[in-house]
Amino acid sequence: MAKWGMVIDITKCNACYSCFIACKDEYWDNDYPPYSAAQPRHGQFWIRIEKKEGGTYPHIRVSYMPIPCMQCDAAPCIKAAKNGAVYKRPDGIVIINPEKAVGQRQIVDACPYGTIFWNEEKQLPQKCNFCVQRLEDGKIPRCVQACPSKAMIFSDLDDPESEVSKLVGSGKAEVFHPEYNTKPRVYYIGLERVTKNFLAASVVFGDVDECAEKVKATLVNKQSGEEKTALTDAYGVFEFTGLSAGRYSLKLEYAGYAEKTMDVDLKADNYLGAVNLNRG
Ligand code: SF4
Ligand code: SF4
Numbered sequence: 001m002a003k004w005g006m007v008i009d010i011t012k013c014n015a016c017y018s019c020f021i022a023c024k025d026e027y028w029d030n031d032y033p034p035y036s037a038a039q040p041r042h043g044q045f046w047i048r049i050e051k052k053e054g055g056t057y058p059h060i061r062v063s064y065m066p067i068p069c070m071q072c073d074a075a076p077c078i079k080a081a082k083n084g085a086v087y088k089r090p091d092g093i094v095i096i097n098p099e100k101a102v103g104q105r106q107i108v109d110a111c112p113y114g115t116i117f118w119n120e121e122k123q124l125p126q127k128c129n130f131c132v133q134r135l136e137d138g139k140i141p142r143c144v145q146a147c148p149s150k151a152m153i154f155s156d157l158d159d160p161e162s163e164v165s166k167l168v169g170s171g172k173a174e175v176f177h178p179e180y181n182t183k184p185r186v187y188y189i190g191l192e193r194v195t196k197n198f199l200a201a202s203v204v205f206g207d208v209d210e211c212a213e214k215v216k217a218t219l220v221n222k223q224s225g226e227e228k229t230a231l232t233d234a235y236g237v238f239e240f241t242g243l244s245a246g247r248y249s250l251k252l253e254y255a256g257y258a259e260k261t262m263d264v265d266l267k268a269d270n271y272l273g274a275v276n277l278n279r280g
Contacts, residue, residue, distance in 0.1 A: 003092045003185075004130055005157035005164045006144070007173045008066050010190035012151035015064040019047050019143035019152065023128070026142040032133040037098035037122055044117040046128040047143050052194050054269025059200045059237070061269060063193040066152070068128040068143070069094065069115040070176070070184030077125075080110030092157070092185050093130050101125055112180045130154075157185065192242040197269050200239040203232050203252060206276035211236035215254045215277065222247040252277060 023046050027039035039046065047068040054061055071094050078086045078094065085100035086107060096116070101107060107125040108116045116127045131141035139145070144154040155162035160169070164187070167173040173187035176195075199219065203212040217238040219228045223246055230238040245267055252260040258280035264270065 001090055002156035003158040004071070004135070005092070005155065005168070005185045005187065006068070006071075006130070006141075007153040007164050007167045007187045007189060009151045009153070010063055010065050010188055010193050012149045013049070013064040013066055014149055015049050015051065016148060017049065018146040018148060019066060020045065020049065022142040022146035023047050026131060026134075031098075034097065034099070035095055035129055035132050036126065037119070037124060039126060040119055040121065044119070044126060046115070046117070046126070048115075050194070054198065055200065055271040056273070059202075059239075059271035061193070061198065063190070065176075065188070065194050066143075067113060067115060067176075068130075068186060069111075070113055070182065070186045071130060073183035073185065075182060076110040076112060077107050077116060080104075080106050089132070091135075093132050093135075095129055095132065096125055096127060098122075098124060098126075112177065112182065196242045196244060197266055198239055198241045199243055199248070199250075199264060199266055199270050199272070200237060201272035201275045203236040203238065204274050204276050205254075205257070206278045212254060212277055215252055218251040218253070219243075220249045220251075222249060256280060 028041055029038050031038050047066050050065045050067060052063045071092055075094050081104060083100050085097050085104055088094050101124055103123050104125060105118060108118050116125045119126050140154050144152045153163050155164040157165055159165055168187055173189050174191055175184045175187055203215045205212045212232055213234050215232040217230045219240050228240055230240060232238045243266060248264045248266055250262050250264055254277055257277040260277060
């Protein structure tokens with residue numbers, strides 16, 4: 001039996017909402033007993049798209065992160081449910097039984113990822129289940145099928161040759177909030193775009209007012225001592241990515257120009273703007 005897993009590539013998602021619309025089309029007004037009751041027309045986002053926008057003009061980065069149920073192997077929602085109303089199938093999919101879960105609002109609050117929604121009319125908690133009714137017909141989840149950017153990959157985690165297995169095994173795909181210890185089956189590529197920060201600037205040779213190409217930028221984390229280096233491009237721009245919030249020391253060097261150092265208190269994505277280097 002397959003053990004289903006999903007990889008979502010944040011670097012490819014452009015927030016077209018095709019996955020959300022496909023999900024709505026699959027579940028609105030459609031019951032799939034014994035796995036799910038119909039999704040209401042409004043108010044539920046079984047796959048929601050979160051947005052992170054950082055930096056300042058002209059150096060801005062916008063990233064989108066689709067968040068479905070993570071199909072956790074150590075799922076708090078299962079523990080919170082009474083009467084076995086939430087259970088994990090042998091293929092790894094977590095199901096909320098639409099009959100047994102009626103009235104169990106505590107199941108909504110148990111999910112640390114906020115992926116369960118309360119159906120007021122039915123008094124029922126509801127969420128994504130990887131389109132289990134389609135899997136049983138040999139099809140893939142509607143969201144994966146609908147994504148025009150191929151940002152969502154779905155396959156068998158037990159098959160070492162599957163794309164998901166290879167991405168997870170290579171370390172390119174990682175789980176969101178590993179500190180929750182829920183052992184998700186949904187992994188992300190490019191997670192640092194959402195969970196970490198960038199630092200960038202445009203370096204200018206002050207004497208000629210030209211973009212300063214190939215300036216060496218050295219960034220040191222004052223707490224850990226970790227050091228990173230980068231060279232400015234043809235537009236004088238350097239960028240460090242994957243940075244934790246904290247205090248950094250930045251040094252800019254180019255032969256014939258005075259070395260420039262500055263302290264940076266990084267709290268979020270930060271574009272420092274134009275930084276002049278003057279003749280030494
Ligand atoms: S993401 Fe939330 S709803 Fe999904 S299995 Fe994990 S705890 Fe349960
Ligand atoms: S369909 Fe694909 S590109 Fe569009 S929002 Fe969903 S994951 Fe992103």
